[in-house]
Amino acid sequence: MIKIKHVFIVALFSIAFYACGDDNDSNAVEVFDHEAQALIDKDSLASFFTKHYYDTTSGLVKPLIAGETALSNDSNLKSQEVTEQEVDYTFYYYKIGNEGSDPDAKGNPSVVDSVYAKYNGVRIVDTDSISTSFDSNTSWFTLDGVIRGWSYSFPNFKGGENVSSSTPGEPINFINGGKGILFIPSGLGYRNVGTPTGSIPGNANLIFYIELWDIVANTDHDQDGIPSIEEDLDGDGDPRNDDTDENFVANYVDADDDGDGKLTKDEDRNGDGDPRNDFNDPDNPTLPDYLNPNIFG
Missing domain, CATH: 3.10.50.40 (Chitinase A; domain 3)
Structure with a gap:
């Protein structure tokens, strides 16, 4: 094709x-x-x-x-x-x-x-x-x-x-x-x-x-527990240009979004299968762990 x-x-x-x-x-x-x-x-x-x-x-x-x-x-x-x-x-x-x-x-x-x-x-x-x-x-x-x-x-x-x-x-x-x-x-x-x-x-x-x-629906390219369309952090409708760790790999195909060495799917401390609702940095309470290189899981 x-x-x-x-x-x-x-x-x-x-x-x-x-x-x-x-x-x-x-x-x-x-x-x-x-x-x-x-x-x-x-x-x-x-x-x-x-x-x-x-x-x-x-x-x-x-x-x-x-x-x-x-x-x-x-x-x-x-x-x-x-x-x-x-x-x-x-x-x-x-x-x-x-x-x-x-x-x-x-x-x-x-x-x-x-x-x-x-x-x-x-x-x-x-x-x-x-x-x-x-x-x-x-x-x-x-x-x-x-x-x-x-x-x-x-x-x-x-x-x-x-x-x-x-x-x-x-x-x-x-x-x-x-x-x-x-x-x-x-x-x-x-x-x-x-x-x-x-x-x-x-x-x-x-x-x-x-x-x-x-x-x-909600295709998850990198199998990190976050639908690819939800990895559009800037909200412009295009997940291809969101790269948190600036490694030239967009988050939706990057298994470790923040580049801290721990896979995004494993930065799920509350164990509910969704890394997006885990916030364990008191200095950045609105930043989820999977996007925060200072929090390792």
Whole structure:
């Protein structure tokens, strides 16, 4: 599955350098302008929406025809603004059907939860045409390990209810899960780099048809007893940038958050399985032990 990328790989390629043709300085470089590209992508998507509609019969986005409602005027198309690496982006999602209508259906995942989903990806070649599928699959993945457009988009959908038969060999079956379409600007996809195979070129806006079948709420990446989403200490919605001991390993994947040599899960003096409510430093009564290197368990 080509979408699964570690966040550090994304960060590594977030800025691309190109040699300039200045005869006076052969070593000069030009930094790619992601902010300008974000504006270009926003305009391109806006134009695309005026020329396409959602076809309920095929379940696909198609060129606009007489009698149909353009996506730009379709109330089911929603937008959301996010800031990634100091650049403002707008992505879009289109909900299909009545997700989560059953009381047994799962809720919405967080930006770092594990999800089980079916997807099919195409790219917007220009404002008038759509490519053939570049990737289609059904799998488990964690939302901190995929393109950022997915990390932000999937939490807008709910997981479904597993109604699979208990008979061995029968296929897994889910109902009432979130179903929709994601419209991802290049800056929240593969940016100006694209994919190594070339199936997705740089600065490509993407479309994904998705079905969210299942989620693992409160995924705990480092198994320290604290859900990964709860290790977002600064409250900005992104646990990836919280690193208490400054060892370049974010808390949600760091088994020893304060770097005192004792695992976070073991800094649970009251033994209730939750290190977040143990406070044993009289000089810092509001700082939990697992974030306090002066308290060893």
